[in-house]
Amino acid sequence: MRIIVLLVAMIFTPLSFAASETAEGIVENGLKAYKQQGAKAAMEAWVKGSGLEDSKAAISQANSLLQIEDYYGSYQDHEIVKVNDISKRSKMILFVMNYENGIAFGKFQAYKSSKNGWVATEFKFHTEAALIWPRDSVYGK
Numbered sequence: 001m002r003i004i005v006l007l008v009a010m011i012f013t014p015l016s017f018a019a020s021e022t023a024e025g026i027v028e029n030g031l032k033a034y035k036q037q038g039a040k041a042a043m044e045a046w047v048k049g050s051g052l053e054d055s056k057a058a059i060s061q062a063n064s065l066l067q068i069e070d071y072y073g074s075y076q077d078h079e080i081v082k083v084n085d086i087s088k089r090s091k092m093i094l095f096v097m098n099y100e101n102g103i104a105f106g107k108f109q110a111y112k113s114s115k116n117g118w119v120a121t122e123f124k125f126h127t128e129a130a131l132i133w134p135r136d137s138v139y140g141k
Contacts, residue, residue: 023091023110023118024080031078031097039065046108046123049116064125065104071127073100082137088112090121094133097125105129 026046034042039062052058069075075097082094089112097104109122124132130139 021117023093023108023112024083026110026118026120027078027080027093027095027106027108031075034065034075035077039063039069046120048119049113050111050119050121052120061123061125068097068099068102068104068125068127072102072104075099078106094137102127105132107132 030042030046033045040059042065043059043062047053047055047058065075076099078095078097080093080095082092084092084094086092086109091110093106093108093110095106095108097106104125104127107124108120110118111121113119126132129137
């Protein structure tokens with residue numbers, strides 16, 4: 001019986017991307033979903049528990065990731081580059097997504113909700129860092 005419970009837990013655990021205890025965890029959860037289940041699953045994980053959760057516009061951003069895949073191939077891994085505290089309950093997270101043949105840049109604004117923990121309140125992706133990252137993060141000071 002224990003083996004069955006363990007197997008069921010192992011099978012269904014990757015499908016559940018719970019709320020995050022850290023702002024960086026929001027990015028991590030979504031990218032784990034992206035690697036395992038694709039762009040739409042990533043978007044759903046990123047907006048879970050936030051005001052964007054029922055937003056079709058937010059979920060439709062999965063198309064931008066699919067377009068990046070068309071040029072650069074499949075998503076491989078990521079790096080969190082910088083986490084900046086904006087206030088006690090808000091952070092900006094800059095990260096890169098490495099693909100087979102190129103890189104994409106991400107920017108997340110996170111908020112610590114009293115109800116749902118850390119949630120994404122805004123996010124952007126682009127293949128040109130200078131278009132979404134702060135100038136000094138791209139070119140230095």
